[in-house]
Amino acid sequence: xxxxxxxxxxxxxxxxxxxxxxxxxxxxxxxxxxxxxxxxxxxxxxxxxxxxxxxxxxxxxxxxxxxxxxxxxxxxxxxxxxxxxxxxxxxxxxxxxxxxxxxxxxxxxxxxxxxxxxxxxxxxxxxxxxxxxxxxxxxxxxxxxxxxxxxxxxxxxxxxxxxxxxxxxxxxxxxxxxxxxxxxxxxxxxxxxxxxxxxxxxxxxxxxxxxxxxxxxxxxxxxxxxxxxxxxxxxxxxxxxxxxxxxxxxxxxxxxxxxxxxxxxxxxxxxxxxxxxxxxxxxxxxxxxxxxxxxxxxxxxxxxxxxxxxxxxxxxxxxxxxxxxxxxxxxxxxxxxxxxxxxxxxxxxxxxxxxxxxxxxxxxxxxxxxxxxxxxxxxxxxxxxxxxxxxxxxxxxxxxxxxxxxxxxxxxxxxxxxxxxxxxxxxxxxxxxxxxxxxxxxxxxxxxxxxxxxxxxxxxxxxxxxxxxxxxxxxxxxxxxxxxxxxxxxxxxxxxxxxxxxxxxxxxxxxxxxxxxxxxxxxxxxxxxxxxxxxxxxxxxxxxxxxxxxxxxxxxxxxxxxxxxxxxxxxxxxxxxxxxxxxxxxxxx
Amino acid sequence: xxxxxxxxxxxxxxxxxxxxxxxxxxxxxxxxxxxxxxxxxxxxxxxxxxxxxxxxxxxxxxxxxxxxxxxxxxxxxxxxxxxxxxxxxxxxxxxxxxxxxxxxxxxxxxxxxxxxxxxxxxxxxxxxxxxxxxxxxxxxxxxxxxxxxxxxxxxxxxxxxxxxxxxxxxxxxxxxxxxxxxxxxxxxxxxxxxxxxxxxxxxxxxxxxxxxxxxxxxxxxxxxxxxxxxxxxxxxxxxxxxx
Numbered sequence: 040x041x042x043x044x045x046x047x048x049x050x051x052x053x054x055x056x057x058x059x060x061x062x063x064x065x066x067x068x069x070x071x072x073x074x075x076x077x078x079x080x081x082x083x084x085x086x087x088x089x090x091x092x093x094x095x096x097x098x099x100x101x102x103x104x105x106x107x108x109x110x111x112x113x114x115x116x117x118x119x120x121x122x123x124x125x126x127x128x129x130x131x132x133x134x135x136x137x138x139x140x141x142x143x144x145x146x147x148x149x150x151x152x153x154x155x156x157x158x159x160x161x162x163x164x165x166x167x168x169x170x171x172x173x174x175x176x177x178x179x180x181x182x183x184x185x186x187x188x189x190x191x192x193x194x195x196x197x198x199x200x201x202x203x204x205x206x207x208x209x210x211x212x213x214x215x216x217x218x219x220x221x222x223x224x225x226x227x228x229x230x231x232x233x234x235x236x237x238x239x240x241x242x243x244x245x246x247x248x249x250x251x252x253x254x255x256x257x258x259x260x261x262x263x264x265x266x267x268x269x270x271x272x273x274x275x276x277x278x279x280x281x282x283x284x285x286x287x288x289x290x291x292x293x294x295x296x297x298x299x300x301x302x303x304x305x306x307x308x309x310x311x312x313x314x315x316x317x318x319x320x321x322x323x324x325x326x327x328x329x330x331x332x333x334x335x336x337x338x339x340x341x342x343x344x345x346x347x348x349x350x351x352x353x354x355x356x357x358x359x360x361x362x363x364x365x366x367x368x369x370x371x372x373x374x375x376x377x378x379x380x381x382x383x384x385x386x387x388x389x390x391x392x393x394x395x396x397x398x399x400x401x402x403x404x405x406x407x408x409x410x411x412x413x414x415x416x417x418x419x420x421x422x423x424x425x426x427x428x429x430x431x432x433x434x435x436x437x438x439x440x441x442x443x444x445x446x447x448x449x450x451x452x453x454x455x456x457x458x459x460x461x462x463x464x465x466x467x468x469x470x471x472x473x474x475x476x477x478x479x480x481x482x483x484x485x486x487x488x489x490x491x492x493x494x495x496x497x498x499x500x501x502x503x504x505x506x507x508x509x510x511x512x513x514x515x516x517x518x519x520x521x522x523x524x525x526x527x528x529x530x531x532x533x534x535x536x537x538x539x540x541x542x543x544x545x546x547x548x549x550x551x552x553x554x555x556x557x558x559x560x561x562x563x564x565x566x567x568x569x570x571x572x573x574x575x576x577x578x579x580x581x582x583x584x585x586x587x588x589x590x591x592x593x594x595x596x597x598x599x600x601x602x603x604x605x606x607x608x609x610x611x612x613x614x615x616x617x618x619x620x621x622x623x624x625x626x627x628x
Numbered sequence: 629x630x631x632x633x634x635x636x637x638x639x640x641x642x643x644x645x646x647x648x649x650x651x652x653x654x655x656x657x658x659x660x661x662x663x664x665x666x667x668x669x670x671x672x673x674x675x676x677x678x679x680x681x682x683x684x685x686x687x688x689x690x691x692x693x694x695x696x697x698x699x700x701x702x703x704x705x706x707x708x709x710x711x712x713x714x715x716x717x718x719x720x721x722x723x724x725x726x727x728x729x730x731x732x733x734x735x736x737x738x739x740x741x742x743x744x745x746x747x748x749x750x751x752x753x754x755x756x757x758x759x760x761x762x763x764x765x766x767x768x769x770x771x772x773x774x775x776x777x778x779x780x781x782x783x784x785x786x787x788x789x790x791x792x793x794x795x796x797x798x799x800x801x802x803x804x805x806x807x808x809x810x811x812x813x814x815x816x817x818x819x820x821x822x823x824x825x826x827x828x829x830x831x832x833x834x835x836x837x838x839x840x841x842x843x844x845x846x847x848x849x850x851x852x853x854x855x856x857x858x859x860x861x862x863x864x865x866x867x868x869x870x871x
Binding site: 356357358360364365366367368370372373376377380381446447449450452453454455456457618619621 | 673677679680697698699704705706708712714715716717718721725729730731732735754755
């Protein structure tokens with residue numbers, strides 16, 4: 040019987056690969072595949088050919104100079120074990136009803152009525168997960184090869200990841216079956232959930248108290264982020280939590296092994312945990328069919344919406360309106376209101392205000408006193424990275440605009456609105472979201488820099504305030520400009536856009552997305568050039584006459600004018616394009 | 629109310645609609661019929677301003693659709709065969725959104741009787757995902773009717789409706805026509821034409837085969853016979869094939 044199930048898995052895999060290869064005949068996929076392969080080669084594989092270890096290389100011991108810092112792996116071990124513990128606790132605490140095993144609708148239709156025992160179905164499920172786990176292990180290995188502090192070789196990393204992911208998968212399966220059995224035996228799902236949550240709360244309380252009692256002293260002197268996280272890891276790895284983290288640390292240990300000897304020493308306990316999990320799952324004789332059918336139906340509906348590009352996280356219930364939509368009023372506001380309703384509930388004015396207040400209280404507290412430098416370094420690093428990601432990748436992720444409304448294009452086109460109004464209305468929501476995030480970042484950055492800036496004579500508080508407000512004023516226009524580009528791409532290259540908005544995998548689709556990101560980066564650089572140049576010239580020329588603060592304001596006005604003109608031109612042009620957009624022909628992939 | 633002259637719609641080298649001309653007066657219901665691929669949906673989408681026509685002139689309530697699309701669209705409503713709803717707006721929020729788009733100031737007063745007429749008032753706070761196919765259709769109709777359009781386009785209006793829903797849809801179309809609206813609908817269901825339409829336009833391969841009242845069309849294709857069914861007339865008019 041397992042032979043037939045294995046045949047199903049392998050044949051499906053073969054057909055997926057063949058269909059992906061066949062579609063390379065289309066230029067959009069071929070070009071995407073070329074870029075995707077080039078990306079993987081230069082980002083990951085080239086390291087193997089030029090690095091000290093080969094893909095199959097398993098060094099007996101590392102050269103002294105390349106020996107990993109012990110503290111790094113110890114810190115990672117604690118945080119990794121903490122993540123695993125968190126996943127395990129959530130797995131037991133989250134289900135409000137009977138959790139199903141992840142079968143597809145086709146598998147339910149063919150396998151559930153077939154003469155196959157429950158135990159074999161569970162094995163089929165575990166076998167199916169192995170293909171995904173092996174693939175994930177290889178990908179994670181490629182990604183984690185960049186962690187210079189890691190020892191071991193590619194093979195130990197693949198095996199290490201496989202052990203972690205397989206153990207986790209077995210635990211999730213075992214937990215689902217156990218919860219099913221408890222509910223079948225009459226346990227009240229709500230009572231069970233509250234008991235677990237109460238247990239987790241108690242655990243947190245006891246752990247916090249034990250950490251508070253046994254925490255190591257904060258390192259003295261000029262410390263960096265690594266020292267801070269190392270201290271944090273030692274704090275967490277004490278008291279009650281130390282005992283709870285042991286299984287997770289054992290499972291992670293082979294992946295973090297510095298050399299082959301350490302790998303063989305650590306793989307035994309990890310394998311024992313895995314085998315224990317397997318027997319726990321394999322011995323269960325629990326009814327899971329009903330919950331699995333419900334799961335399969337929900338999954339199919341979610342996948343259909345993902346393919347349509349209409350999937351919104353947690354959109355099963357009506358949401359509270361972000362603001363009152365008064366009639367009459369500008370139609371663009373209706374789009375903002377509508378698209379905000381389609382986002383996560385956290386993008387609400389009250390939440391933004393709360394975050395801003397929290398930032399105003401927390402950041403000055405963190406950067407106060409003798410450890411001011413470490414606190415401000417961490418905040419500055421985090422805000423710089425987050426701002427860069429928000430600016431570069433934000434427009435690709437915040438898609439509550441024309442890109443998600445393209446399936447409704449025929450209805451949008453019947454509205455008595457000019458094309459530019461529809462485009463403007465559509466981009467308002469992602470502009471608001473990205474602006475909010477960047478404003479929060481700016482606030483944190485300004486507050487974190489304050490102690491350092493106080494020591495620099497020309498960075499007076501009034502100048503800092505002026506400069507911050509000027510940057511804040513530019514941010515929404517910059518976001519609007521950024522968002523016009525992917526929306527333009529959706530209208531200009533709808534067939535390409537259709538391919539990338541569907542959440543299908545494949546190296547060709549990754550390549551297509553990379554082309555979009557690079558295209559966006561290039562266009563935004565070109566668009567920013569006149570504004571940056573104009574503002575810089577104005578500030579340079581006028582600061583001697585009107586002072587630094589006034590020059591920055593004048594420069595900002597120039598930048599805003601140029602960027603605003605670009606946005607206006609972009610809206611008008613895209614609006615024209617939308618009015619002429621012939622969806623009958625354009626939306627054919 | 630609806631004036632169409634020389635409408636042509638091409639997709640690349642393929643001509644979907646060729647040199648189509650007709651008018652629909654207030655109170656008239658025009659049925660667009662024809663075999664698959666005859667150009668019915670392309671015609672309706674061009675009339676509603678969803679896709680641009682390649683040639684010809686369309687006037688909605690005296691307003692040229694190409695010259696003043698916003699003015700023309702204020703007067704029309706388009707009902708697609710599949711209700712296109714926003715998954716994350718409730719029934720009431722859909723109406724609120726549409727009211728703002730069309731500038732319907734007293735929408736709350738208009739929306740409630742509309743919801744009651746369409747029997748979805750008790751679903752006002754539900755999302756489309758919680759509604760049946762028929763309920764979704766009703767919501768799409770409520771959204772289209774909220775701004776009191778004088779011109780309406782229905783693309784296969786009975787798709788997916790149960791017998792009661794079909795009856796109500798027919799009644800709704802007739803009552804709007806009696807209220808002075810000019811209506812164009814496309815359908816494969818010939819009994820709908822007999823019961824609802826005052827005029828029929830038969831299309832084949834994008835060209836007008838016949839246009840007139842039901843009586844005129846019957847007379848044209850009955851060839852002197854009496855009691856010829858509309859189905860038989862349709863088959864004779866279209867030559868009994870899609871080609």
